[in-house]
Every structure is written in C-alpha cells, then in structure tokens.
Amino acid sequence: MSDFSGRFAPQGPEDGVRLLAASPLGWIVSEHQDQPFATVLPFKAHTDQDGNICSLRGHFALANPQLAALRASPRALILILGPNAYVSPSWMADRTQAPTWNYASMWFETELHFFEDGEKLRKLLEDQVGAMEEGRRQAWQIRDMGPRYERLATAIVGFEAQVIKSHGRFKLGQDERKDVYPDIVQGLKGEGADALLAWMARFNPNRT
Numbered sequence: 001m002s003d004f005s006g007r008f009a010p011q012g013p014e015d016g017v018r019l020l021a022a023s024p025l026g027w028i029v030s031e032h033q034d035q036p037f038a039t040v041l042p043f044k045a046h047t048d049q050d051g052n053i054c055s056l057r058g059h060f061a062l063a064n065p066q067l068a069a070l071r072a073s074p075r076a077l078i079l080i081l082g083p084n085a086y087v088s089p090s091w092m093a094d095r096t097q098a099p100t101w102n103y104a105s106m107w108f109e110t111e112l113h114f115f116e117d118g119e120k121l122r123k124l125l126e127d128q129v130g131a132m133e134e135g136r137r138q139a140w141q142i143r144d145m146g147p148r149y150e151r152l153a154t155a156i157v158g159f160e161a162q163v164i165k166s167h168g169r170f171k172l173g174q175d176e177r178k179d180v181y182p183d184i185v186q187g188l189k190g191e192g193a194d195a196l197l198a199w200m201a202r203f204n205p206n207r208t
Contacts, residue, residue: 091187
C-alpha cells in the first residue's frame with residue numbers, strides 16, 4: 001500500500017525505485033520496550049509485478065543490539081533521503097522569499113523477516129554488491145574475498161523487510177512561482193547540486 005498524495009507526492013512507483021537505486025543508504029528505526037533503536041544500513045529494493053516496492057533487503061551485524069530488539073518486535077521504519085540542498089533567498093531577485101530546502105525522500109513501514117541460511121545470505125550479498133559495483137572498472141565480486149568471506153559471513157544475518165506502506169515526499173520546486181524557479185535552478189547550479197537538479201527537471205518538465 002502506498003501513500004502517494006499531495007503536491008509533493010512521487011509521480012509513480014518508479015520514483016521510489018529510482019531513489020533507492022541512487023541513494024541506497026538509509027536509517028532503519030524501531031522500538032522495543034520503550035527503547036528506541038536506529039541503524040544506518042544499505043538497502044536493496046525489490047518490486048512486485050506492478051512496479052511497487054514490496055520489500056527492502058539488507059543485513060545486520062549479529063553484534064548490533066537492534067537485531068535482538070527487532071527479533072522480538074519486527075516492525076520498523078526505513079527512511080531514505082536522496083539528493084537535497086538548502087535553497088537560499090540570496091539567489092533570488094525577489095528578496096522577500098523565505099529560505100527552504102529541496103529534497104527527494106521515501107519512508108517505509110515494514111515488518112522484518114530474518115534468515116541465516118548460507119546460500120540465501122550469499123545471494124542477498126551478491127545482489128547488493130552487484131548493484132553497487134555495476135559499471136565500475138574492474139568491478140569487485142564477493143568471490144574475490146576467497147576464504148575470508150566465509151569467516152565474515154558468520155557475523156551477519158540477512159533480512160527482508162516486507163513493505164506494509166510506502167510514503168514519498170519529493171519537494172522539488174513544484175510550488176515555486178515561475179519567476180522564482182529559474183533563480184533557484186541557477187543557484188543550485190552554482191552549488192554543484194546536479195543530482196538534485198535532475199530530480200527537479202523530472203518533476204518540473206515545462207520549467208527552466
């Protein structure tokens with residue numbers, strides 16, 4: 001289920017997929033017995049037949065105290081923040097404008113399922129590594145580790161976070177006046193915010 005409504009909603013499920021592919025590092029946040037937990041992890045999105053993100057996969061270190069908490073209470077939020085930047089009124093001809101922030105983000109309500117099966121864990125890691133190494137010269141592969149892989153693999157556990165509900169907020173200048181938007185674009189170009197500008201162009205196809 002997706003909550004994609006409002007002015008800053010994604011245009012479709014492909015925006016979430018694209019965001020996760022470009023910005024896979026996020027927070028997994030949970031609570032158990034009134035104790036909050038949060039860990040930064042890379043995630044790999046998987047989609048259903050309609051292109052919606054149905055699960056996020058990753059792995060925990062066995063030494064991470066959040067793991068025991070999640071085994072007991074497996075619900076968690078996964079938070080992804082993509083390209084973002086401060087928008088300064090100093091760029092604008094109209095000095096009455098207020099500062100703001102442009103960004104692309106997703107968050108997911110999930111339920112986690114863990115697995116320690118060696119073959120399944122290897123496939124998960126190969127999938128994640130393959131996504132991150134794609135297109136690199138002399139791309140690295142897990143088999144390059146040799147025997148060291150087996151030792152390290154005993155210290156982690158894999159998980160699949162089944163998505164209960166998806167939320168997206170893509171605040172990319174859709175609400176800016178037509179005389180202000182070009183000033184923002186020029187300012188962000190000066191900041192080198194190319195990734196954010198690409199998102200803005202996608203969400204504002206008829207603006208410059």
